[in-house]
Amino acid sequence: MVNMILHNLFNGLQQRRPVFYLLAVLLLCVCSVCAFYGLGLGGPPIQSDGFGYYAYLPSIFIYHDISMKWLAKTDLKLLGHYPPFEEGWTGVNEYGSSGRYLNQYGIGVSVMMSPFFLIANELVQIFGLDSNGYSVAYQISAIISGFFYFSLGLIFLFKFLGLYFGKDKVLFTLFVHVMGAGLFFYATLDSTAVPSHLYSFCLVSTMLWVLASSSRYPLLFAIITGFVLGMIFMVRNINILFGIIFALFGIKSFKELVGIIFNKSWWIRMILAGCVFAITILPQLFYWKVVTGNWIVYSYQNVGFKWLSPEILNVLFGFRKGLFIYYPVLIFSVVGFFYLRKFMPEFSLPLLVFFPINVYLISSWHCWWYGGSFGMRPFVESTPLFAMGFCSLLSGIKKKSVQDLLELTSVICCAWTIFYMLLYWFGVLPFDGMNWKRHLWIWYRFDWLFLLIMGTSILLYLKLWKQESLVR
Secondary structure, rough: HHHHHHHHHHHHHHHHOHHHHHHHHHHHHHHHHHHHHHOOOOOOOOOHHHHHHHOOHHHHHHOOOOOOHHHOOOOOHHHOOOOOOOOOOOOEEEOOOOOOEOOOOOHHHHHHHHHHHHHHHHHHHHHHOOOOOHHHHHHHHHHHHHHHHHHHHHHHHHHHOOOOHHHHOOOOOOOHHHHHHOHHHHOOOOOOOOOOHHHHHHHHHHHHHHHOOOOOHHHHHHHHHHHHHHHHHOOOOHHHHHHHHHHOOOOOHHHHHHHHHHOOOHHHHHHHHHHHHHOOOHHHHHHHHHHHHOOOOOOOOOOOOOOOOOHHHHHHOOOOHHHHHHOOHHHHHHHHHHHHHHHHHHHHHHHHHHHHHHHHHHEOOOOOOOOOOOOOHHHHHHHHHHHHHHHHHHHHHOOOOHHHHHHHHHHHHHHHHHHHHHHOOOOOOOOEEOOOOHHHHHHHHHHHEEEEEEEHHHHHEEEEEEHHHHHH
16 A cells, blocks of 8 residues: 555656655654654754744743843743743844843845744734743744745746756655755754755755846846845855845856956846845845944854864764765765856856855854764755756766766765754764764674664655556
């Protein structure tokens, strides 16, 4: 019966109905979240960094105190059994000696969450439930919000890649990057604990689709891109770096790059997008002005970057959180960047400029391992860019046997990531402090689990994907 259901599901997916793919992924997400919280494996969904990203909503709509002084006066155990309010935990800290509290996290996540929050707030009023902003209804609304933007991001990424590649290659690429690049984890269990990466993923996917669709109406799409970039900035300020892709989009060589200073239409697009960007980020600027008296603020106050000692090797290959240690499928995505010039030439130079700078910035952060997290989470918002590389590689390989080997190896890499993700959920893989000795111990004790996951993944791949591909 299960085999028949899966068979029919896959048939629907292959019959030009990608909505079945999305529904299957969402069902898996829902089941994972229900199992995680049902087994009592974690605290309330809104916690850790997510507390700070979310705090704007109850501050504005319930406590009517944007300065967030109410946090210092409230026993947070009454707000969902949270840890005591303390510096560095929630991201909401006293600004100097002003007595006002500055939220170090951007307002963008709260803006995107607001429709779901307001619905939950209305429902608790109607049914007379606890309306402190942290009761069950609000927690569920935050989870639903994460599912919504995850789905929206996948839809835009599917539409974007579909402009350049065949549907089969796009669907397989989406699968390996959802399951093998940390996106599934940050779309489920950490969509509310460290939400900025998931919401940024959605916005970056949207921006790429807008750019790729902009040839007919460049000025209109410059306006839309300016708005999306403004949201990207408000969700996670440092991600304004993605503006490089917009600024360099369509430039295919360094010779053309020099010539843009004389390109009138380029300047018009940049100025137009810049004006829309400035209007979009006004909520963030007004918040900073109210709390600090300044329009532009470095909200992290006492922490920052170590520009002269970036931990690039640790970020990419370290046992603690290394990108390619926990998400090995991305190795193929990076190799695929060499094929971008052939399949996506207008993005080749922008990504060539963007990625080294992005890696440098991520590696220069004072806490380069980014605290308790699964893998190197700052790269989650770059998933659409990695997907571009993987799709290009898959399309650039002409020999069928090599394509099959790439797909099979990618499935095994996904099994590797899923293996570590499950151990993280159950506390075997610690939130932080991993080293090579701990990795050896894990493989000594749980190699059977990896073999089980890998065997199941390969079986599903051969039975559901390859068998149907051969039939077609």
